[in-house]
Amino acid sequence: MSKVxxxxxxxxxxxxxxAIRMAEKNTSGEIRVHIEKTTSMDAYDRALEVxxxxxxxxxxxxxxxxxxxAVDDHHFVICGxxxxxxxxxxxxxxxxxxxxxAEFKKGxxxxxxxxxxxxxxxxxxxxxPWQEGNTNELSNEISRG
Numbered sequence: 649m650s651k652v653x654x655x656x657x658x659x660x661x662x663x664x665x666x667a668i669r670m671a672e673k674n675t676s677g678e679i680r681v682h683i684e685k686t687t688s689m690d691a692y693d694r695a696l697e698v699x700x701x702x703x704x705x706x707x708x709x710x711x712x713x714x715x716x717x718a719v720d721d722h723h724f725v726i727c728g729x730x731x732x733x734x735x736x737x738x739x740x741x742x743x744x745x746x747x748x749x750a751e752f753k754k755g756x757x758x759x760x761x762x763x764x765x766x767x768x769x770x771x772x773x774x775x776x777p778w779q780e781g782n783t784n785e786l787s788n789e790i791s792r793g
Contacts, residue, residue, distance in 0.1 A: 652685045652792060655719050660758040661790055667762040668788040671769025676782040677711040677732065679768055680704060681761060684793025686720045694718065695725035698793065705729060707785050711776045713768045715761060724748070726764060735775045744768065 656664070668679050680702055687694040695716035699705060704712035710731030717724040726741050726748075744767045751760030 652683055652719055655683060655717075656758060656790075663758060664761050664765070664790060665788050667765045671765050671772070672784065672788070674778045675711075675769065675772040675776050676707075676709055676778060677713065677769070677772030677776045678704065678707050678784075678786045679713045679715070679765055679772070679788075680786060680791065681715045681717075681765070682791045682793065683717045683719060685718070687718045687723075687793075691716070691718055691721065691723035691725050692727075695727045698791075699727050699729075702786065702791060704786065707731075709776055711772060712786070713772070715764055715768075724752075726768070728768075732768075732772060732775065736771050740767075740771065 664681060671679055682698045682702065695714060698716055699712070699714045702714065704714055707729065710729040712729045713732060714727040715724065716727065726744055728736070728741065744764050747767065748760040748764045751763060
């Protein structure tokens, strides 16, 4: 079994999916988590490719956020679409990354992901509040490469 399957328990995964559901509850924004073993590409370039593959660049308000992890490479990237990138403070993604890294260094990947999801959700709720007629445009499930 590769590290991708070992990376999170089923319970961890359920808690992360619930964190995504809660983060998206009061926003039109979309959050996804993608985990894969490794990438031969630059992690940021691969994250952008996954962002496109998951159709995250097709959200109506360009407010998708992807947390991408290459487990064996020890790399992760937080990607926000143009709509959210244009409105969050300049240091928002770096601060979010630092909070996640603090948990990752302790080996608590679940909590690091939940913290990142919660922070992204707060910003999405602030700038893209839920409105009548909003639908969940993308799955909340964790995708794997």
